[in-house]
Amino acid sequence: MHSVGLVVYPGFQSLxxxxxxxxxxxxxxxxxRVYQFRVVSEAGGPVMTSQSFSINTDRLRDANYxxxxxxxxxxxxxxxxxxxxxxxxxxxxxxxxxxICTGAFVLAAAGLLDGKRATTHWFHAQNFKKQYPAVLLxxxxxxxxxxxxxxxxxxxAGVDLALAIVENDFGxxxxxxxxxxxxxxxxxxxxxxxxxxxxxxxxxxDRVQMALAYAKENLGGDLSxxxxxxxxxxxxxxFSRVFREETGQSPAKxxxxxxxEAARLMMETTRHPIEVIARETGFGDRERMRQSxxxxxxQPPQSIQRASGGASISL
Numbered sequence: 001m002h003s004v005g006l007v008v009y010p011g012f013q014s015l016x017x018x019x020x021x022x023x024x025x026x027x028x029x030x031x032x033r034v035y036q037f038r039v040v041s042e043a044g045g046p047v048m049t050s051q052s053f054s055i056n057t058d059r060l061r062d063a064n065y066x067x068x069x070x071x072x073x074x075x076x077x078x079x080x081x082x083x084x085x086x087x088x089x090x091x092x093x094x095x096x097x098x099x100i101c102t103g104a105f106v107l108a109a110a111g112l113l114d115g116k117r118a119t120t121h122w123f124h125a126q127n128f129k130k131q132y133p134a135v136l137l138x139x140x141x142x143x144x145x146x147x148x149x150x151x152x153x154x155x156x157a158g159v160d161l162a163l164a165i166v167e168n169d170f171g172x173x174x175x176x177x178x179x180x181x182x183x184x185x186x187x188x189x190x191x192x193x194x195x196x197x198x199x200x201x202x203x204x205x206d207r208v209q210m211a212l213a214y215a216k217e218n219l220g221g222d223l224s225x226x227x228x229x230x231x232x233x234x235x236x237x238x239f240s241r242v243f244r245e246e247t248g249q250s251p252a253k254x255x256x257x258x259x260x261e262a263a264r265l266m267m268e269t270t271r272h273p274i275e276v277i278a279r280e281t282g283f284g285d286r287e288r289m290r291q292s293x294x295x296x297x298x299q300p301p302q303s304i305q306r307a308s309g310g311a312s313i314s315l
Contacts, residue, residue, distance in 0.1 A: 001033060002169060005040045005065035007087070007103075008057060009079040014049040015155055016071035016100045022162035025178045026170070034170070038063070042083045050074050060086060067165060068094040069158075072102030076124055084110050091148055096165065098150035100158035107149065108132040117146040121154030122206045122233075142204045153206045159184060201247040201254055207232040208246050211239070215255055219262050219282040223255045259283060260296045267305040274301060 004023055006016065023035040041047045044059030050073060060083075068090050078084065088110040090097045099107045104120040105128065107113050114134040125139035138144055143152040143161045145168075152161035159182070167175035203209045211228040221227075228251055229239035243251050263281040266272055274286055283289035293301045 001036050002067065003036045003038070003063065003065045004067045004069065005038050005058075005060070005063070007060065007068060007070045007083075008039060008041050008047050008049075008055065009071075009073075009083060010048050011050050011073045011075070011077060012047070012071040013073055013101060013155070014051050014053070014055075016069075016103075016158055017055065018156065019069065019100065019158050019162040021182060022159060022166060022178055025181050026166050026174065029174060029177055029181070030170070038065075040065075042080065042086070064093045066094060067096040067098065069098040069100060069161075070103035070106045072100050072105070072121070074102075076102045076105050076127065078106060078109050088112065095148070096150055097148060098152075098161060098165070100152050100161060101154045104128065104151045105131070107151065108135050112149060113151075116149055117144050118149065118151040119144045119153050120151065123154065139205075142206065142209070157206065201249065201257070203243075203246050205242065205246060207234060207239075208243055211243070211251075212254065212258075215258055216262075219255075219259050220280055221282070223251075223282065225251050228255075255282075256292050257296065259289075260292050263289060263293075263301070264297075264304060267301065274305070277301075 006019060008016070017039070020037055020039075023037045026035050027033050039055060039057045040060040041057040042060055044057055044062070046054040047057050048054050070087060084106065087097075087106060091112065097107065097112060101121045102124055104113070104118055108118070108128070108131070113132065115136070117136045117138055119138050119141040120128050122139050125137060128135070129137055141153065142157045143150065143164055145164065150161060150165065152158050163175045163179055166178060201212060203212055211232040214231045215223050215228060225236045225240055229236040232239050234242065240251060243254070247254060259281045263277050263283070266277045266281065272280070274289070278284065278286055278289040281289075283292065290300050293299065293304070297304065
């Protein structure tokens with residue numbers, strides 16, 4: 001059995017607790033307890049989160065863990081020196097030492113990441129570089145594995161880190177099965193797959209993911225390269241390069257895929273006229289939407305609308 005300890009300290013970001021579900025579903029998927037997961041702290045007992053509720057914890061020194069994961073907080077505050085000393089010695093006791101979000105600051109402060117590749121929340125990346133110049137920080141990665149050490153980008157990227165750990169232990173199909181059960185990516189309506197264009201684009205950095213999430217929520221607005229680059233806090237040229245490297249597509253092609261997906265969902269779940277759907281999903285006019293559907297599905301919108309039982313309006 002693999003033992004996993006999530007290290008928390010007062011003021012930790014409660015979203016780090018989401019990793020527990022990954023290991024829980026690994027046990028459920030395998031039909032046996034392959035992971036023993038514990039939330040641990042230096043002294044044990046209740047520990048206050050950043051949202052002012054407490055979580056009960058086990059005492060850290062009462063057991064050794066195959067995988068030790070350090071949670072982060074909202075302000076990059078470091079835990080007491082005594083806990084840092086424990087983390088500093090963790091590689092001698094644990095096969096993997098990991099950090100979620102700003103937990104990378106804790107590993108770096110303990111001297112574990114010097115000369116190692118790592119990542120953290122993009123918002124704190126410049127501060128991290130100044131404090132720990134010996135760390136090879138890759139701020140555009142959603143998670144990084146460098147030998148014994150694993151780090152993730154901000155917030156929900158901890159789930160991606162946990163899925164990568166499961167993949168490392170039990171293979172890719174196991175990790176994919178858990179992701180599907182957790183519905184990590186946005187669900188689509190009707191009888192469609194629970195995957196979306198956001199998943200298929202497989203963006204790895206927080207910045208590109210943020211731009212895609214913005215696009216998904218603002219399909220009817222201006223989604224030019226300049227707008228998305230501004231959301232990602234990159235220059236248009238740098239954004240286009242990073243976006244293509246991560247997704248294999250141009251930003252314009254990705255936006256088209258998101259709009260096609262949204263339009264198809266509206267056809268399956270509403271009886272709106274084609275003109276309304278084209279306008280609401282950002283195509284602007286019927287012909288532009290028709291050409292996009294032909295490229296994506298090899299058939300015009302009315303064929304898909306007819307098959308789904310929506311309003312049959314010729315296009």
